[in-house]
Amino acid sequence: MNELQFLTWVRGTGLNVAVGVFLLGVFWRLIEIYGLGRKKDLSAPRHVAGASGWHTIFRRSIPAQGMLKKSPVGYIGGFAFHIGLAIVVLLFAPHIKLIQSLTGLSWPGLPSQFIDLVAVVTLAAMVVVLADRINKPVKRFLSTFEDWFTWAVTFLPLLTGWLSVRHLLLPYPTMLALHILSVEILLIVLPFTKLFHAFTVFGSRWYNGAVNGHKGVAV
């Protein structure tokens, strides 16, 4: 297989397989998790339950009182890399074109120089959070193969994407193909690893907010 055939494969069969596994995987995991249900709470609520679950979905994005000081690298690095990733994935013009070709939806992108800067910052933030994971005794203690692996499959699409835009290291078609391949690996891995928090984070925050809101505690 030459480089163009490789590129054609990742853009065709590869992408179809990856998107298929991703969609089925997400669907399956959501059913597997939320299908377990929960018992109704029979205790009288302190207040009418209201929107406490929804509030927590937003509120938890802000560090709890005193926590930023305890783990500045974790919070700032985490913010930088999540926001950076969202900008690069969703606001880079070629990505929007791809999404448009698949779904028909489109929106304005950001200038590519700006995206380039964000990509560099995001890559740096990811290296920093990795270093933090290695350095901090608690994080190192908790880390398993999955933590290192999921870091790598998140880092690689970002790195290869940036290298291909910059035409560095390898010929453009090869680097672009590697970029698409790495995204496909990410898509396949996401539903079955901790990366699935991209979906369950909303459910988890909601449950926590609702259960504690029932008692009158805004969490």
Place this chain on the structure above:
Amino acid sequence: MSASLDKGVRVLKEVIDAPIASYFSSCVHCGLCAEACLFYTETGDPKYTPIHKLEPMRRLYEQEYTLIGRLKKVLGLSKPVTDAELGEWQELVYNSCTLCGRCSLVCPVGNDIVYMVRKFREGMAVSGHAPEGIVEATRRTVSTGSPMGVTMHAVKAQMKHVEEETGISIPLDVEGVEYMVLLSSMEIINFPEYLSAIARIMKHAGKTWTLCSTGFEATNSGIQIGVSDLAKTIVSRIVEGAERLKVKTVISPECGHAYTALRWEGPNLIGRPFTFKVQHIVEVLDELRTQGLLKTEGFETDRLTFHDPCQLARRGGVIQPQRNLINMVAKNFVEMPDAGKMNWCCGGGGGVTAIERAEALRIEAFKKKKSQLEAVKPDRLVTACAVCRTTLEEGLEYYQMNIPVVGLTEIIAEHLPEQGA
């Protein structure tokens, strides 16, 4: 697999619900929950990271309820949960967790970690891995009516004593009154001033109340150990008593977990909503205050601070009433850092005080409270939980800090206007 392990696994499979599945699926191993746990912050040992305390339960969840986990199990690639492992986890699930719930407030993905520890204890207890001390306390509660073996005779002796001291008769088993007052063993044995304070406050407010001979004990170690059917037996005594006496409200005493057991877990344990209201004494007093039925005179002038019992504040939603009450009678009230919702546990909740082997660790963890107190240097420490109070007294004694600890209800009672006024 031993029979008890088999039972434990079965119970764990039953308690794993959608929230737990969502929480385990969301954890990214960021380790921030460690920073919220006083057992980690005071020892620096990563094994006390809250989410790690759930590792056997997480694996069981994965092996039983996820496609990939089941696949790995079939292929022999997963590590089964063993008796030895659960035995090893006893220290993490009981000794070093007071169910204070601080971790649940900081987790960035929103995991309610304490919710999971509470459920994990169900499986631990059934498989025979709950610590001796709490097992004994629960056994005593079921057989004698109280974890400390206090019987109705002891309560009657105290009633008599209070009647002599205050000149107010203590009502017992009176039907149709507004409030049914519960006590904790700790109050019956160590802090008799509580009952005396209640008698004086109720008389002052003109409220009708009663003790109940078949349901006087509020504490419920069944929920601490994690055995729901025992917890149900214990809570049912209160429910039956309250319904027999047709009271409007049951007052949970100055005890944190008793409030959680009755107010939040109670209806779920017995499988139906209560026909009466449950309030912590602090809520009742604040309500009387807003109704103008609780009046005080004079002020404490020394420097007071308040220790929020976890089960009352963070886990119970009662945060402002205690402050309103203290400010009624104190001129010099100061807040500790992190007071209120984010307060640090005394280190004794969740049954930890009943675990002998946990004592050294508990004293170590108390350094957190010590540093909070050193930040405000109070003359006295006020709280509203008998277990907190005992734990605080022990910790203060160990670290040779001369700060007396007082209950909020008794301090309020001391400021009631003179009789007849």
